[in-house]
Amino acid sequence: xxxxxxxxxxxxxxxxxxxxxxxxxxxxxxxxxxxxxxxxxxxxxxxxxxxxxxxxxxxxxxxxxxxxxxxxxxxxxxxxxxxxxxxxxxxxx
Numbered sequence: 001x002x003x004x005x006x007x008x009x010x011x012x013x014x015x016x017x018x019x020x021x022x023x024x025x026x027x028x029x030x031x032x033x034x035x036x037x038x039x040x041x042x043x044x045x046x047x048x049x050x051x052x053x054x055x056x057x058x059x060x061x062x063x064x065x066x067x068x069x070x071x072x073x074x075x076x077x078x079x080x081x082x083x084x085x086x087x088x089x090x091x092x093x
Contacts, residue, residue: 005051007081008057010047011045016067033056035086035087050078
């Protein structure tokens with residue numbers, strides 16, 4: 001591995017619950033070879049942590065600003081964080 005993994009964490013706000021946001025986020029992360037997790041928050045948002053190569057993180061970050069077809073993303077505020085070293089991407093409850 002010639003490139004170290006980077007990680008981002010943050011909150012996606014808008015109509016992001018009840019629209020398959022987490023399942024589609026997991027699908028996209030797996031497609032891009034990213035690890036991490038996503039979960040609903042009690043405030044009606046989705047919290048994410050994604051880790052992987054910088055080019056694929058940028059693709060995922062761009063996707064999160066749109067979300068799946070039924071979603072309406074108002075904001076996707078992500079910031080750098082430490083890579084937790086997870087092996088896969090999971091939906092947390």
